[in-house]
Amino acid sequence: MTVYLLRRLLQSLLVLVAMSVIVFVGVYAVGDPVEILISPDADQFERERAIRALGLDLPLWQQYLVFVKNALQGDLGRSFVFSEPALQLILQKMPATMELAFGAMFISILIGLPLGLYAGLKPESPGAKVIMAGSILGFSLPTFWVGLMLIMVFAVQLGWLPSTGRGETLYGWSFLTANGLSHLLLPAINLALFKISLVIRLTRSGVRETMLMDYVKFARAKGLSPARVTYVHVFKNILIPVVTVVGLELGSTIAFSVVTESVFAWPGMGKLIIDSINVLDRPVIVAYLLIIVLMFIVINLVVDILYSVLDPRVRLEGQA
Amino acid sequence: MSDVTLDKAPVAPREETPFRRFVSEFMSSKIAVGGLLVFLVIVVVALLAPWIAPQNPYDLGQIDIMDGRLEPGEVGASGITHWLGTDDQGRDMLSGIMYGLRISLTVGAGSALIACLVGASLGLLAAYAGGRTDTVIMRLVDLQLSFPTILAALMILAFLGKGIMNVVIALVIVEWAYYARTVRGSALVERRREYIEAAQCLALPTRRILFRHLLPNCLPPLIVVGTIQVARAIALEATLSFLGLGVPITEPSLGLLIANGYEYMLSGKYWISFYPGVALLVTIVSINLMGDHLRDVLNPRLKK
Amino acid sequence: MTATLEVCDLKTHFFTRAGVVKAVDGVSFTVGRGKVLGLVGESGSGKSVTGFSIIGLVDPPGRVVGGQILFQGRDLAKISEEEMRQLRGNRIAMIFQDPMMTLNPVLRVDTQMIETVLAHEKVDRESARQRARDALGMVGIPSPEERLKSYPHQFSGGMRQRVAIAIALLHRPELIIADEPTTALDVTIQGQILAEVQKLAANTGTSLIWITHDLSVVAGLADDIAVMYAGRIVEEGQVSNVLDAPLHPYTVGLIGSVPSRNKRGEPLRQIPGMTPSLLNLPAGCAFRSRCARADEVCLKEPALFDLRPGQRARCFHPHLEEVAA
């Protein structure tokens, strides 16, 4: 177990190093680092000083070491636009993104599970066919366009929900106030759309597989009511894998929040990165990428470890 | 099924080739055929845009800023009826969409094709060379697939900057791995088949084994993945362009058209965003409907 | 008095895309109170489908299309689903073939037992739990109180089958259908479970349908035997009669292929050929293609002839002349 953990940790570290090299090369080798890292408004003197401070006169591998050293100390440069440390800027925006992502995951389970359950229990019914066709749409519709349509219908035409911003927050969270919650609803639904389709499909195939299991037939042979068979025996079996998969999707939900945040002007990390790319605020871009990569690696690592704890076969493989 | 052929004389039994069987199986789904027809119409419209569009939206001589934001159905100063309205510059939306389709389809199909070439070659190489080459390529594939496409594309465009070529590069980089994985998977299966061994015994050149024996057998799954990836590429390009990271203003794809209408949407002028979005949607859904059915037809496991 | 179960001309068909599979096609038998009926036949002969038909659990595309299932005089083929549910697990219980698959892996054993009690009786949870514990003790599971809190994967296969049997016994049913309950277990555990079931049946007056393809199990356990082939009963009678002097060529072949009943040194006789596809079964005797005695007469459908007292067989050329070895 320990050996497996260590090896897994080492692998993650390697990926992180690889990604940092890619980002580094992207910034320093593909573009002109002077242009990338120093504000275009800086005058000649400032430029010279910055070049020396950043070590841009050193050979590339030394520059990388400096970059890593700074990064390890939490220094990923300062934003040109906000003149704040890039890292701090991103961390400030993180709660908004997390709130959106978790809201979307919650909604996807809330809507996807019942629909998938229905489609799995009555696969031949017209309702099930509509649900499955809808899930194909959910997979094919571009998120940003659906977001626009949501705004058009619910914010502009019906005027039920606000279209932009986070609304009132309490301790920095929108979902704690009624106003904030109304702001959260549309973006969260928008971001959830793809995941809803995913949950519907997972649930449906899970239900159909589970219904064929002997233990479900045995439960019926015991004379249990159909409701108890469905909601206890079948449902409990599919709940675990579905929730696990949705949890696994956290990383990609955060990544896709870039689009939703732009559509709904949701002030999270995603909106920040798009704005930064548009004004070429490169230190923020670099910091965002590194943080996202780190996040992904951590999520993957945690999932792997959880699996190895839960599934004895993985554990044995690791020891061998 | 059988009542469809009522008035036709029984067709003389023709030789049953895999291709014919494929065609007839594909035609068996009305939805898939519908998708194909819609898609063909879209392609024709895009190809013929310069001749059939009411207006050339990029010829400044033809547009009049006074026609800006006309509602669908209104007649502009030049006497053209703008069935889908006009945008803020006074451009006819219908024409804009026809021209936009050209760019969306070109970028989508072009990047999918290049990604397919790159990915399939690497996948074949991995399967055939095995060993360290295989490991390195598949590690790259895993790495690529573990990051959401939008993120990878964003990263690449952040470094490269906007532009059609850069979008294509980004799309190729995020998509090649799907092809590589698919081709490697089926090539590994085919490789074990006897005829490959036989070909090797005859000391045929590697290239010949690859392209005459392996590739034809990897083709069905490749077609399935390719179809779906074209739809994904079009959607991704639209998303990137919407975010302002994709195509430049001078070559507006559907995504950019939608982005242009975004600010007017809040004031109820929905059509500037809505209709390009519908065009995008219909394109993607028609491709996906074909892809969904192709997967059923070409997947050997589903065949009885 | 009426028999516990009387099945008359039961027909259960599966309406598949490829055609109608007549998995059970005109099966009749009777199980008396406290009696054990052994239902034997090779794989695919329709034994399980017969069992599921009785308990009303034939899944689509299958359907009971004809016949009567008289349980204590009541026709189960006619009653509503809710009435059937009230009988299932209560008056009629079933034990499945694979103990590894019959218990729900994500529910604790006590949950799965208590819910069975509560499905049929309005008692409080504590007394339901008490019943569950007693039932576990009855099938020989040590320290039942602690075992109740376990999950199925913490039990061995034999233990799981005991739990399944305990669940079947919770309501002291009049009829238990045991579908090859010991096939997946090793021989010693098989023996133990058989002995216990026999004891329980004798003590409680429960009738048993014991489905198996293992004739040696039937020999020691059953009172009567019914041999199934391709959805029909081809021979039935008292166990001693049928096993000692089989009439139908298929039964003869079946007995010949049991190792313990062969003389030493004699090669094991196999029945040649395979079970025919139940789709488009040709007219006439279904065993014809594998039967050494087949002739033109067998192109007609044989009826179940009364050939000896208490022994019937569906054959035109039965092994009447032979005397048991």
Ligand SMILES: Nc1ncnc2c1ncn2[C@@H]1O[C@H](COP(=O)(O)OP(=O)(O)OP(=O)(O)O)[C@@H](O)[C@H]1O
């Ligand atoms: N869901 C189904 N669809 C179609 N045919 C089925 C279905 N279930 C069972 N059958 C058919 O019914 C026949 C009888 O099956 P059954 O399970 O009763 O056999 P069995 O005698 O119990 O065999 P085994 O010893 O393998 O358990 C089989 O030939 C099978 O083809």
Ligand code: SF4
């Ligand atoms: S009826 Fe004919 S074919 Fe059938 S078992 Fe008897 S002898 Fe064999």
Ligand SMILES: [Mg+2]
């Ligand atoms: Mg069976």
